[in-house]
Amino acid sequence: MNNITIYVSRTTSDKENKFVSYEINTGHEEATVLEALQTIQEEIDPTLAFRYGCRFKQCGLCAMKIDGRPLMACMTKIKDGMTIEPLDKIPIEKDVIVERKFILEKTRTYKLYRENPFREKTAEINLPYEILNRCTDCQSCLSLCSNFHIEKMDEFAGPLFFVKLAQLQFHPLNETDYTQKAEEMGVEKCADCTCRCPYGIPIKKLAIEPFINKLKEIKE
């Protein structure tokens, strides 16, 4: 059998998070972090709170900090001694769940949507757009961004929102330039971005540099 001990960050009655250790039997070698959390919930402590949705990395709900790195719990193998925490930088709701509601609110305030429908025509799908379109809003990039502060989002939006803006910019039928908006959202702070995306989106290359380069052109 596969008996392991893992450490999960739990919210105490004082609204602080502390590690609690759990000894579990994962049953098989391929078990994921999500399965381990489900095992704890079903067999040891049903009050453990975590988000998940699809179990195959499609929905983006189960991102958490696993051994110090933001990863999707459903696609990460569980190992003895692992630590499981909520994502950094985003307010904790309970245990390993962080807030999400601000994403919709901010998308609305930044107006990250197309204001007019496209004129009817077809265009070939470009690779940057296809890759940017893989974003699931998992929030991993926000948790890694050194410039991101949730209480100062009016000054700096954060990588997730630059990806959304780049989706608009690189849409095969787009004719609007969103560079000005990128500047207003603080994209220039990200020249040294080191964020990593669990879905492999090269955020710096596709969602930051194109805007920064264009801003340089405009300013010269």
Add this chain to the structure above:
Amino acid sequence: MKVIHKDVVVIGSGISGLMCSIRAKERGLNVLVVSKEPISWGNTRISGGIIASNEFDKQLFIEDVLNAGRKINQFDLVDLIINKLPNEVETLEQWGHTFLRSKNEPDKKEYVQPGGHSEPRTLKALNRGISISNTLKQKFISLDIDVLEEVLAVNVLVQEKQIAGVLCYDWKNDEWFGVNAGAVVLACGGAGMIYYPHTDNMRSATGDGYALGLRAGAKLIDMEQIQFIPFGIVSPRGMRGLEVGDTSAAGPYGKLVNQKGEVIEDRPFNKTREEISRLIAIEIEKGNGTPNGGIWLDPTENLEHKDGMENWHHWRSIGTTDTIRNAYGVKASKWEEKYEVSPTQHYVMGGLHVNTFGETQIQGLYAVGENASGFHGAGRIGSMSLFEALTFSAHVGNNIRLRGKKMTLTKQDFINERDIMMTAYEGVNEAHPVVLKKELGMMMWQYCGVIRSEEKIETLLHGIHELEESVKKMKVNFHGNNDFFLHLFELESMLLTSKAVAISSLMRKESRGSHYRSDFPSENLWWENKNIIVFNEGDELKAELMPNEQHYDLRQ
């Protein structure tokens, strides 16, 4: 308690909830969307994103749908959605979604022909369902539609058989909301979780819409018709139930083999989802399954043929081979070796019985998408759920009528409703809802899954009754982050939905479409134009027969 006044309240935010609320808002109505998950996190988001279009031969299309539905479809809905409603897939592209183009002619959209369709009329999405979901969400945000995000719609309130409002609960902040509404739309999606882990649905698919509708006095129809897609992942445990395609995912040369090495189906490719799911389930029940509880799908012969390889490319383009790779490795994902499959719950054809405006028996209470029923009948072919949901929910949003008589619930009315909720649970918890949900899922799969019988269903009903008794004894503390209540609410939705499935399955003493009774293994002519209706009477769930009087002649 905060009391809000709205024209329309839409509960749920998948393809149907978003599309319906967009259309209603565009007409100038004051719309609120209540969603227990973040906006747009429904099954639409994780779907393959394939969607049919009604721009080709409509008569042929209708025949395909009726054929799959085994003649218990509501013909007025089929006729409306295919013949009369506009082609909304174009709308999705105008709002930013992209359908894949043909390789040879990049200007033209590429149409494919999933199993059960008589001609290519299905479009494939760039980046699967998430692109459809995000496109609708973007449109939704641009219209500034009000939301209660991550909030439960706990009860739909009715007065004199007319809709009055919705009682909502923000379980994260222990806050209640009363919403007065001229119309309420149920768009909560399906109920895959009643079979967990044997489902490919999102965690949130707990049948909330069916339960809200039943409690409000509306009727369900065809609840015995639950679709099991034949090819689901068997192992590892964490991926159990995830969908890896319907029959055509075997490729034209794939075959099914049992643990003894015997070929049990030479060419599943052109068979229906129902036939192959049943065949696999029977073989497993006979004891001929793999130790993990599956059957071998051997697709390797496809690699020797051009059309076999083309088929593999199709499944790769919609992301199915990624799921195979994650579960069984690279070789299986390239069809270079066999892998284990078992049927998995995919879709609920049953749901709220609605007219051609989506209205239920309660004036002002509507249902759309997987919450509504009648279009698919006893079986659904591929790419039809997104098509039906998008087309019909747009139509419902375009035509929704606010209930006639003005009825305003006062703050005290809502407080009274809340107090009924809060005092209902004052016992001692013997088990947590999370644990009971799992027990229910195992029971439903075993006793009311692909193979059903009177004996099995009686056992199931007994089990459901015991779970109901445990729920009655629950104790809820209403303060702070109350996710206990979320799980309890979902468990109760699942129990009511399961019971509706069970009593409908017991009543239909034949096998038709997705409903298979081992004690009545064949289709019976007597049942051809009959539907089963489920409703709440007193505190009892009742099933009764409804003759389907919508005669139709395919040769018209």
